[in-house]
Amino acid sequence: MNKLIKWGIFLAMVIFACVWITNPIANYGKFPTIKLPSETVFSIGPLTVTNTLITTVIADIVLLVFVFRATRKIRRGDPDAEVPRGAQSIIELMIDALYGLSKNVAGNRALKIFPWMATIFFFVLFANWTELFPGIESIGVIEKAHEGTGYAKVELIPGFLYTVDQSKPIEVHASEEHAAAGQVAAAAEVAAAPAEAEGEAYHVLPFFRTPTSDINTTLALALITMTMVQIFGIQALGGSYFYKFINIPAAKQGGLGYMMFIVGFLELISEVARILSFTFRLLGNIFAGGVLILVMTYIVPFFLPMPFLGLELFVGFIQALVFSMLALVFMNMAMSGHGDHEEAHH
Amino acid sequence: MEQALIDAIRYLGAGLAIGLGAIGPGIGIGILMQGALQAMGRNPDASSNIQTNMILGVAFAEAIAIYALVVALILMFVVGA
Numbered sequence: 120m121n122k123l124i125k126w127g128i129f130l131a132m133v134i135f136a137c138v139w140i141t142n143p144i145a146n147y148g149k150f151p152t153i154k155l156p157s158e159t160v161f162s163i164g165p166l167t168v169t170n171t172l173i174t175t176v177i178a179d180i181v182l183l184v185f186v187f188r189a190t191r192k193i194r195r196g197d198p199d200a201e202v203p204r205g206a207q208s209i210i211e212l213m214i215d216a217l218y219g220l221s222k223n224v225a226g227n228r229a230l231k232i233f234p235w236m237a238t239i240f241f242f243v244l245f246a247n248w249t250e251l252f253p254g255i256e257s258i259g260v261i262e263k264a265h266e267g268t269g270y271a272k273v274e275l276i277p278g279f280l281y282t283v284d285q286s287k288p289i290e291v292h293a294s295e296e297h298a299a300a301g302q303v304a305a306a307a308e309v310a311a312a313p314a315e316a317e318g319e320a321y322h323v324l325p326f327f328r329t330p331t332s333d334i335n336t337t338l339a340l341a342l343i344t345m346t347m348v349q350i351f352g353i354q355a356l357g358g359s360y361f362y363k364f365i366n367i368p369a370a371k372q373g374g375l376g377y378m379m380f381i382v383g384f385l386e387l388i389s390e391v392a393r394i395l396s397f398t399f400r401l402l403g404n405i406f407a408g409g410v411l412i413l414v415m416t417y418i419v420p421f422f423l424p425m426p427f428l429g430l431e432l433f434v435g436f437i438q439a440l441v442f443s444m445l446a447l448v449f450m451n452m453a454m455s456g457h458g459d460h461e462e463a464h465h
Numbered sequence: 466m467e468q469a470l471i472d473a474i475r476y477l478g479a480g481l482a483i484g485l486g487a488i489g490p491g492i493g494i495g496i497l498m499q500g501a502l503q504a505m506g507r508n509p510d511a512s513s514n515i516q517t518n519m520i521l522g523v524a525f526a527e528a529i530a531i532y533a534l535v536v537a538l539i540l541m542f543v544v545g546a
Contacts, residue, residue: 155542220517396528403531406538441524448521 136421153410157333158324160259170325171333174255178245178330186210186241213241220444225451228355232450235347239340240443243331243401247435250329250409251428259325269320283321331438332406334398341397344446345390352453359456364390393449397442404438479540486533493526 157169189206192199203211217237221229249255261272261281270283330336352360362368364387369379408431415424501519505512 153542155538223514223517399535400524400528400531403534403538407534437520441520444517444521445524 153413155334155406157328157335160324160326169333169335170259170328171330171336174249174327175246175330175336177327178249179242182241182245217443221447224444224447225454228451228454231351231454232447235344235450236443236447239344239446240439243340243442244436244439246330246336247405247439248432249327250332250405250412250431250435252327255327255329256325256409256413257323258327259323261321262324263319263321269322272319272321281321283323329405329409331401332409334402337398337401338394340401340442341394344397344449345394348446348449348453351450355454356456360453397445401438401442404434408434475540475544479537482540483530483533483537486536487530490526490530493529494523497522497526 157171159167160170160173161168185206189210192207200207214237217240218229218233221233221236225232261283263269273282274280349360352363362383364383366376366380366383369376369383412424412427412431415427497519501515501522504515508515
């Protein structure tokens with residue numbers, strides 16, 4: 120009898136899996152539309168709120184709540200905090216590892232750099248991991264497609280819950296639908312034009328999207344990091360920091376000094392290249408990860424995406440580590456003076 | 466017809482961009498890992514130090530592949546899509 124129930128459950132799962140698998144196979148080759156720029160969900164005056172901004176704020180709140188709850192005992196001066204437990208031990212482990220890393224790289228400059236690199240690490244980590252939640256890039260308002268590919272609308276709960284039939288793509292050209300404004304999933308559209316319902320194209324405007332898959336987030340992080348690199352450099356070395364770029368003392372020496380003078384300009388170019396490299400490394404990795412999970416889910420929505428979710432968990436962590444580690448190394452490089460420059464200056 | 470041809474060239478360009486762009490970084494990361502693993506095998510005590518530098522190096526090499534990926538993504542999803 121027990122065996123019969125087990126087989127019954129197994130059979131039900133197989134049938135369920137078959138239904139889920141055969142559906143996309145029948146629609147094979149019809150992949151979802153993937154958008155590189157983030158989309159505006161709503162706007163307050165001149166400030167447009169994109170879906171990545173909403174998710175950024177949520178990731179920030181989750182991070183703050185997590186850290187404040189984990190360190191509650193320490194701030195209260197509770198004697199229990201001596202032996203960390205649960206979330207507190209996780210936070211202490213991570214902070215300890217990051218501080219050890221920054222001490223390794225920067226030595227006695229670690230105290231100054233560590234807050235920046237740890238903040239970047241935790242923010243990027245939480246931002247990257249929002250990618251793994253269901254509902255990201257899939258739950259949102261349904262609106263008319265203005266251009267590109269739209270899909271036929273399907274009513275799940277009339278007047279309230281809709282989805283799009285991705286097996287019926289409809290091409291829309293920009294000029295036709297230009298006047299139509301985006302609408303919250305309301306029944307007004309259906310009532311207004313029932314005759315044209317066949318040819319109307321819709322697409323979903325998601326509420327949430329991974330912050331780091333938007334170029335604005337990664338570019339902002341890169342700009343902040345490289346600006347702080349310059350500020351730390353000036354703080355540590357004063358005016359002689361700029362001799363790294365325009366190496367006048369070396370040029371005065373003549374001979375090989377002219378070569379050093381030209382190398383200074385290359386340094387200037389590489390400083391700009393670092394901004395681009397920071398931006399596109401994080402963007403590329405996380406955006407590609409999102410596309411990978413999406414495409415895998417479309418091929419087989421059952422079991423197949425699971426290892427890729429694990430991979431993305433790893434990639435998100437590694438990219439956060441790489442971003443913060445590079446920030447650490449660049450800040451350290453800016454703060455450590457070149458010995459001969461100092462001598463030439465005095 | 467013309468649009469289909471443009472699309473075909475676009476997809477071809479995207480494929481070539483990431484395909485050719487991944488060759489160099491692939492070789493680079495391979496050489497890097499070989500060096501790091503040999504170093505770790507010879508001096509296991511220095512593993513943690515080597516590992517951090519290795520991840521940094523891999524990140525630099527990987528960045529080149531990511532540039533190619535970004536070009537491919539732009540060709541696929543931004544230009545004329």
